[in-house]
Structures are given as C-alpha cells and as structure tokens.
Amino acid sequence: MSHELPCLPAEPEISGIGVRVAIYVQNLLSFIPAISALADGEVATYELDAVRDQSATILITAFGILISAMVQTQTLGLSGFHANIVLYLSWMNNTNTFIYFLLYVQHKSQLGPHQIRNDFISWINHIKAHFSKSVTVDERPDVTLKLQGATESTADFESADLQPRSILSLFFRVNVRGVVALLGSLHLSMMSALGIWVWSRPLHFGIEEEVNACALDLSSLIVVGRSVPLSSPGLRIWSLIIYSALVVPGLNLLGPFFLFILIVRFTSSWRAKRQMDFRHARRASKLRSSGINPPKPTSQTPGVTKRARSLAKRSLWALQMWYNPLLLPTVLGLVFLFAINIIFIVSIEVTLRQNSALIDPGESDWTFGQTLALLMLVLPLRDLRVFGARKDVSAGLRNAVNWQAHTEILWDLVRRGADVNVEAEGAPYPTALLLAVKQRRDAEFTRILLSSGANPDIPDSEDCTALQAASANGDREIVKLLLAHGANPNLEGGQYGTALQAAAAAGHTEIVKLLLEHGADASIQGGRYGSALQAAAASSGENPNTEIMELLQLHPRAQSQDHTRSSQSGSGRRWFG
Structure with a gap:
C-alpha cells in the first residue's frame, strides 16, 4: 500500500x-x-x-x-x-x-x-x-500534651492535627x-x-x-x-x-516486589558469608602469629598471586566497612x-x-x-523544597535536644516533620525520647514520640536505654509504653546492665513483672550487681524484697543459671552467661 x-x-x-x-x-x-x-x-x-x-x-x-x-x-x-x-x-x-x-x-x-x-x-x-x-483516620495520638512548668490555664497544648474541630477537618485527616x-x-x-x-x-x-x-x-x-x-x-x-x-x-x-526481596535475601546471605570468611582469616592470622600454621584453603583462583588475593579481600572488606552493605540492593x-x-x-x-x-x-x-x-513541574519542585526544609527542621530538633528545650518546642519540631530519632552527639540525653523519659519522666510526651516513630532502643552516652532509665525510676506507665512499642528488655549497657536488673535493684516489683512478661532474661550477667537476682538481694539489705527474688528465682533461665553457678563455685571461676 x-x-x-x-x-x-x-x-x-x-x-x-x-x-x-x-x-x-x-x-x-x-x-x-x-x-x-x-x-x-x-x-x-x-x-x-x-x-x-x-x-x-x-x-x-x-x-x-x-x-x-x-x-x-x-x-x-x-x-x-x-x-x-x-x-x-x-x-x-x-x-x-x-x-x-x-x-x-x-x-x-x-x-x-x-x-x-x-x-x-x-x-x-x-x-x-x-x-x-x-482507610484510617490520621494515626497521630488524640492526647493533650501537658507542658513542664505551665500553669493550669496554659498547660493544655492542643494541636489542630490532634483535635479536629469539625466534620471537614476530620475528612481531611482521613488517609489511605x-x-x-x-x-x-x-x-x-x-x-x-x-x-x-x-x-x-x-x-x-x-x-x-x-x-x-x-x-x-x-x-x-x-x-x-x-x-x-x-x-x-x-x-x-x-x-x-x-x-x-x-x-x-x-x-x-x-512480581517486582518478590524479585527485590529475593535480591535483598541473596545480598544478606552473601554479606554474612563474607563476614564469616573475614573472621576465619583473622583467626588464621592469630594462629600464624602464635607459631601455628593453619591449613591453607583448598581452592585458589589460578593465575592470581597471594598478594593480589589478599589486597582484593582487604579492599572489599574496607569497602563494606566504609559503605553500608545493607544499602546495596536499594x-x-x-x-x-x-x-x-x-x-x-x-x-x-x-x-x-x-x-x-x-x-x-x-x-x-x-x-x-x-x-x-x-x-x-512546580509540584515536584515544591516537594524537593519541603524535603530540604524537613532536613533543616531535623537539625533544629537536634539543637533543641542538645539545649534541652521546652517540651512544646520539641513537639512542634516533630510535628513539622523532623526526624524524631535525630541524635545530639555529646548531649546527656541525645534524643527527644531519652530527654522525655530520663530527665522529664513525661508519659504523655513519651507516648507522642513513640507514636511518631521514636526508636526506644537508642542508648545515651552511658549506653543506658530509655527502658532501663524508666525501670530504674519506677515509671510504670512509661515502661508499658516502651514495651508496647517494641523496646528490647534484654539490651545490655549502662550502670545496671539490663532494665530487669535496674528494676530489681530499685525494688520496683510491678515493673519486674512487666519485664518478665515481655521476655526479659533474668540470667543475663553484667552490670553493677552481676545479675538481676544479685541486684535484688544486694539492694534490699537487711529487708530483702522477697517477692522480687521469688519472681526471679521462678524464671526458668534464672533457675538454670543459679544451678550452674553453684556447681562452679568450687572451681573459683566467675560465671559468664
């Protein structure tokens, strides 16, 4: 045609x-x-x-x-x-x-x-x-934030995002x-x-x-x-x-979803294998330095010198240490x-x-x-501007945490899109959550931060987490909030070692129960007292808290731990879990 x-x-x-x-x-x-x-x-x-x-x-x-x-x-x-x-x-x-x-x-x-x-x-x-x-209503908690140092007439800080005042405002809070x-x-x-x-x-x-x-x-x-x-x-x-x-x-x-998950899985397995190879190489190096010749690997790449293989391995490991390998699939x-x-x-x-x-x-x-x-094009350019502004707001939150600003200022920055987990290096309370839990013991602000995505397991400069601080202080409501939002009760660090040891040392029976219910391990060794049972006994003095000690002794891991320690007491060795 x-x-x-x-x-x-x-x-x-x-x-x-x-x-x-x-x-x-x-x-x-x-x-x-x-x-x-x-x-x-x-x-x-x-x-x-x-x-x-x-x-x-x-x-x-x-x-x-x-x-x-x-x-x-x-x-x-x-x-x-x-x-x-x-x-x-x-x-x-x-x-x-x-x-x-x-x-x-x-x-x-x-x-x-x-x-x-x-x-x-x-x-x-x-x-x-x-x-x-x-389809849900906005997940921001419907709470009233009470500010520190505020009078009764000014204590209620209500955000328009938290308290819808009309059907129209409720409609715009609905998100998919x-x-x-x-x-x-x-x-x-x-x-x-x-x-x-x-x-x-x-x-x-x-x-x-x-x-x-x-x-x-x-x-x-x-x-x-x-x-x-x-x-x-x-x-x-x-x-x-x-x-x-x-x-x-x-x-x-x-299809694309499962393909990417498969790539992530493969990359994680490859990274684990590389880390194992690196540990084996370090172990072999230590053996050689002690005069022991470890067996050589059975397979080597033909045509490549030993120095070149060693340089390639070191370079690959250095690259992994410099660049987060978990980002590789992304x-x-x-x-x-x-x-x-x-x-x-x-x-x-x-x-x-x-x-x-x-x-x-x-x-x-x-x-x-x-x-x-x-x-x-104004729309995507506007989103880029907002993205940069959020980075500025996160920097503002970091400074506010560093200077221990008022709760109203902290919440306003979080509400404007700041990264709630931003850390102020060198500050005694490096995150807003640690500041709310450790210094201010503010349950309502803690609830808001956790609902906004705060990570409860970030430690302070002394490796003490928010859960450990709340357990030592006896703040039962805050402990419940932290556990409900995924706080790990077995993280070690700080003065007491674990949150369970901190609660046992302070004699907070209800918090000890909460922690045990959420998987706290009473057999973990470390900290000031050595174990949660020792912490309960040492802090009680002449009037031991029998209820806490009974709770810890009934814990399965604590029983096996106590039996093992008693069996090793004659050898003069210290037990490590």
Whole structure:
C-alpha cells in the first residue's frame, strides 16, 4: 500500500517537546530525594514521607496523559504510533512507584524495634497487617500534651492535627494506607489496558484505518536500542504478553516486589558469608602469629598471586566497612530504575526523530497543553523544597535536644516533620525520647514520640536505654509504653546492665513483672550487681524484697543459671552467661 508523506496527524498535546520535557524532568527529579535519603546510610521516617509525597504527586499527574490519550482515541482519534509514545512515557512514570517501594523496604529492613526480616513470610504478614485497614483516620495520638512548668490555664497544648474541630477537618485527616502502591498499581493497570487496546487490533485502533495502515507500514519504534517496525508480529505478541501480565491491579506489583526481596535475601546471605570468611582469616592470622600454621584453603583462583588475593579481600572488606552493605540492593535498584529512565528518554527521542518525515509539521507547535505540562513541574519542585526544609527542621530538633528545650518546642519540631530519632552527639540525653523519659519522666510526651516513630532502643552516652532509665525510676506507665512499642528488655549497657536488673535493684516489683512478661532474661550477667537476682538481694539489705527474688528465682533461665553457678563455685571461676 502506497502512502503520501506525511501521513500521521501531529499530536503536540501528547508528544510535543513541552510535554516530553516535563515528564523527563519530573521523573529524574524523583531520584534526588531518594539519593539524599540514602546518603547517611539510613532511610528516616520523614525522608520516606518526603519520597512518598513526591511519588504520589507525580503518579497523580501521570494519570492525566493516559486519560487524555484514551479520551482523544474515542473522540478525535489517535494513531497507534502516538499511542506507543504515550505508553513509553507511562513506563517512565511507573518508576516513581518502585523508587518509593525500594526506600520503603530499606526503611523497614533497618535495625530497630519494628524491623522486618528479609524473607517472604515476614513481608507477606506485614503486607496483610498493613492493608487490613486500608482507610484510617490520621494515626497521630488524640492526647493533650501537658507542658513542664505551665500553669493550669496554659498547660493544655492542643494541636489542630490532634483535635479536629469539625466534620471537614476530620475528612481531611482521613488517609489511605499504601497510597503510593495503590496509585502505582492503578496507573500500571491503566497503562496496560491502553497497551492491550493498542496491540489487540492495531489497524483499527481509534482512528481511520488509512492512518494506522501508514503507521504500521512505515513507522518503527526503538526497543532497547534496536529499530523495530510497528508491523512486527513479534513486537505485537510480546507487547500483548507483557501488558496482559500487568493489567490486574495489585497482582502487577507482586512480581517486582518478590524479585527485590529475593535480591535483598541473596545480598544478606552473601554479606554474612563474607563476614564469616573475614573472621576465619583473622583467626588464621592469630594462629600464624602464635607459631601455628593453619591449613591453607583448598581452592585458589589460578593465575592470581597471594598478594593480589589478599589486597582484593582487604579492599572489599574496607569497602563494606566504609559503605553500608545493607544499602546495596536499594542502590542497585535505583541505578536500574535510573537506567530505565535514560533508555526510555533516548528511545522516545530517537523514535520521534527517525519518524519525523511521517508526521505533520504541527508536531513541533507550542500549545497551551505544553505550557500547562511545564507548569506542573512546580509540584515536584515544591516537594524537593519541603524535603530540604524537613532536613533543616531535623537539625533544629537536634539543637533543641542538645539545649534541652521546652517540651512544646520539641513537639512542634516533630510535628513539622523532623526526624524524631535525630541524635545530639555529646548531649546527656541525645534524643527527644531519652530527654522525655530520663530527665522529664513525661508519659504523655513519651507516648507522642513513640507514636511518631521514636526508636526506644537508642542508648545515651552511658549506653543506658530509655527502658532501663524508666525501670530504674519506677515509671510504670512509661515502661508499658516502651514495651508496647517494641523496646528490647534484654539490651545490655549502662550502670545496671539490663532494665530487669535496674528494676530489681530499685525494688520496683510491678515493673519486674512487666519485664518478665515481655521476655526479659533474668540470667543475663553484667552490670553493677552481676545479675538481676544479685541486684535484688544486694539492694534490699537487711529487708530483702522477697517477692522480687521469688519472681526471679521462678524464671526458668534464672533457675538454670543459679544451678550452674553453684556447681562452679568450687572451681573459683566467675560465671559468664
């Protein structure tokens, strides 16, 4: 079939330079918060929230180009060639979902009270719990914060975020859990629906058959660096297979999700093996220094000298010590997503250039739609500004903790998005939670900080955790809050060694019961007294606290520990758990 050139109508509102540049820029901008969040080796809660906000903003605007393409197909008509340009742009927009997903997995995999193990069962259980209540009211606690040193008339500090005063304010406090996953899945499904529509009947897609015939006969697409004719049967088959596999909402995210978890699992296993090899190498070095020649490894890389192998191993270990190896899967994922964006940008530009002779000259006209698309860049740029502002707020919270500012100031900074776990190095109470628990013994502010994501296991300069301090002080309500939010009762450090020893030494029977109920180990050795039982006996003097001693003696581990210690008393050796 012969065609007169050009034979494809121009679509400046869809593939014009303004639209393309806007989508390119907003997708590349989405990597900036991700890189900034990973720069310090951890993804803080406020950093994850910033990436979530930006990803949701870009995904919402990404629906616009898909919806406009579908509407135009049904009204004015759209060629299959330009529909594929829309699909290429939509593939780029999908990367925002996976950027947030990478950082979310990294955040949840980090050490802390709510850490999720890197296996499929743990993540499946987490997903079930996360989406069991998909729509909830804002989780900020509905409490009244009583300020230190305030009078009765000024003691009640009520935040508008905490106390909704109207039905309208309550409506705006309703949020959808997993909003990025929801938007990303729906966008992927809508894109796949358009792809199936295009490739199921390419000759009859949404415009005159003569125009589509021109597109099929003469135009081509750049697919991973290769020029493939639009009429290629292989291109059509593979397109239908891929889009059909991604069309079902929810299920279209499971494949990438489990693939990434598998990579994280593999990386963790590899890191554990490297650490074991390093320990074996150190043990062998110590044996050689003692005059003992350890057996040489049975397999060595041929053609590589011993000095080169040693240098490579030391360099690899130094790299692991300098760079957090737990970030490796996330960094590789970001590099892969960035490469995908570059591939699609190059593919779109080369595709349009090599088919420019087929398209009417109006394709390069500047239109209102292109101007509007560029103006939409204000939204991701605004999110970048907010992200930087949150870093400034976190620095402000660090200074406020260092200077032990009033509770009202601390809470205001946390509410404005500061990282609640930011540490003031050198301060006697390096975090806001330690300041609230150890110095102020403020149960309500402790509740707010824990609900905002505070890590209860961060120690102070003397390795004393908030749980140990609250147990020593006898603050039962604070102890309950800390345990309910995942505080580890068996962390060792500080003056007493463990929280159980601190409570036993101070004679706080109810707190001892609470700690034992939450898995505290009475057999742990260390601290000022040596064990929780010794702490209870030594601090009681002439009037021993028999109830605490009975509780500790009834503890299974304490019984076995006491039996072992008595059996070793004749040998004069000190027992270590």
